[in-house]
Amino acid sequence: MIECLSGLVEVLRNPDRPKPQNYREWMYWRFGKGIAEQLMIPYAERIWTIDPKYMNFSWIDRRVPEPDFEAVLRGALQHEEDRTGFNQEFWYPIEGAIESLPVALAKGVKNIHLNHTVTKIDPKSKQVTFNTGKVVGYQNLVYTLSLTHLPHFIDDIPQHVLDAINGLQFNQIECVNIGINRPDMSPYHWLYFHEAEDFIFHRISFPRNASEKTCPPGTSSVCCEISYSKHRPLRVQGREALIQATIDGLIKAKIMRPDDEVLAADVLTVDPAYVIYDLDYEQNVKTIHDWLVGIDIHPCGRFGDWQYYNMDHSILAGKRIADLLNEREA
Numbered sequence: 001m002i003e004c005l006s007g008l009v010e011v012l013r014n015p016d017r018p019k020p021q022n023y024r025e026w027m028y029w030r031f032g033k034g035i036a037e038q039l040m041i042p043y044a045e046r047i048w049t050i051d052p053k054y055m056n057f058s059w060i061d062r063r064v065p066e067p068d069f070e071a072v073l074r075g076a077l078q079h080e081e082d083r084t085g086f087n088q089e090f091w092y093p094i095e096g097a098i099e100s101l102p103v104a105l106a107k108g109v110k111n112i113h114l115n116h117t118v119t120k121i122d123p124k125s126k127q128v129t130f131n132t133g134k135v136v137g138y139q140n141l142v143y144t145l146s147l148t149h150l151p152h153f154i155d156d157i158p159q160h161v162l163d164a165i166n167g168l169q170f171n172q173i174e175c176v177n178i179g180i181n182r183p184d185m186s187p188y189h190w191l192y193f194h195e196a197e198d199f200i201f202h203r204i205s206f207p208r209n210a211s212e213k214t215c216p217p218g219t220s221s222v223c224c225e226i227s228y229s230k231h232r233p234l235r236v237q238g239r240e241a242l243i244q245a246t247i248d249g250l251i252k253a254k255i256m257r258p259d260d261e262v263l264a265a266d267v268l269t270v271d272p273a274y275v276i277y278d279l280d281y282e283q284n285v286k287t288i289h290d291w292l293v294g295i296d297i298h299p300c301g302r303f304g305d306w307q308y309y310n311m312d313h314s315i316l317a318g319k320r321i322a323d324l325l326n327e328r329e330a
């Protein structure tokens with residue numbers, strides 16, 4: 001605690017300290033040595049799977065809160081829990097979980113075709129082919145799939161664009177979901193774990209605390225996120241082993257009890273999951289986007305824009321591209 005507080009005081013006393021050049025330096029620059037080394041860097045290494053010295057910090061914006069010294073002191077000395085950061089308050093549907101948001105938006109949209117997997121995009125004939133065999137023509141295509149998947153869909157991508165695609169960095173997440181036979185697994189909405197040795201997951205969340213309707217009566221569940229990438233592969237392989245390692249960690253954290261009955265356990269792979277803002281990020285994304293827009297394919301959303309978007313950003317990205325294309329039509 002002393003190391004964290006004195007590091008922060010040192011930072012606040014030196015407003016003219018040299019500006020950071022990468023994310024690792026940024027954490028020292030913003031929080032001081034104690035908080036950087038005890039919390040921020042270990043957590044960053046876990047979620048991003050690479051050394052943060054290879055990342056930029058252009059994405060931080062509103063995601064990592066500015067330290068408020070009085071709030072830090074209160075937290076340290078009085079164990080007071082201050083609400084801080086961009087997600088200190090959020091809305092969640094009572095019924096139907098978060099899916100009710102896209103379901104509600106879809107009510108106002110015609111011609112949505114579900115269960116159509118894109119298998120080919122031909123920018124010359126301006127046609128998209130689906131796994132059903134259906135071929136559809138387009139004038140402008142809004143592309144919300146991953147930039148890393150472009151070579152699966154488009155033939156003859158120029159070499160400099162392929163190089164940029166191959167240079168994109170991202171992590172993958174295994175989401176291990178566990179349901180148990182009591183309603184009070186945790187009083188929290190979500191928790192971060194920066195201790196790599198003890199816990200396979202880096203973040204866990206409790207859907208029941210957002211809405212009771214997410215679990216059957218008398219039960220509760222937890223969603224545990226495990227990050228990995230080609231830079232740091234999973235240390236446990238296979239569905240059963242992942243579930244067991246997750247349960248072991250939850251018991252160690254005293255979130256599950258050894259005698260809890262597991263009613264449901266599932267593993268969901270998210271690939272790609274988070275865009276990594278490495279030092280070549282800006283150049284690679286610009287190269288790909290310039291080429292796509294030049295052939296009337298408009299990138300959009302978390303994996304088309306290739307940004308650290310939340311749902312709200314993704315929805316606004318959709319609105320932005322709709323406004324742009326509508327203006328052109330007018």
Ligand SMILES: Cc1cc2nc3c(=O)[nH]c(=O)nc-3n(C[C@H](O)[C@H](O)[C@H](O)COP(=O)(O)OP(=O)(O)OC[C@H]3O[C@@H](n4cnc5c(N)ncnc54)[C@H](O)[C@@H]3O)c2cc1C
Pocket residue numbers: 116117118119144145173225270273274300301302303309310311312314
């Ligand atoms: C682990 C994790 C936790 C998150 N937590 C939060 C949170 O708490 N709050 C929040 O606001 N946001 C959160 N997000 C971010 C949020 O999920 C995304 O910002 C949002 O879903 C992005 O929407 P999108 O439409 O751009 O992309 P997506 O939701 O990825 O939509 C793209 C769709 O394309 C489909 N698809 C893929 N390939 C094909 C193909 N070949 N043919 C047809 N369809 C295809 C995919 O199945 C997918 O449904 C989280 C993301 C992750 C990974």
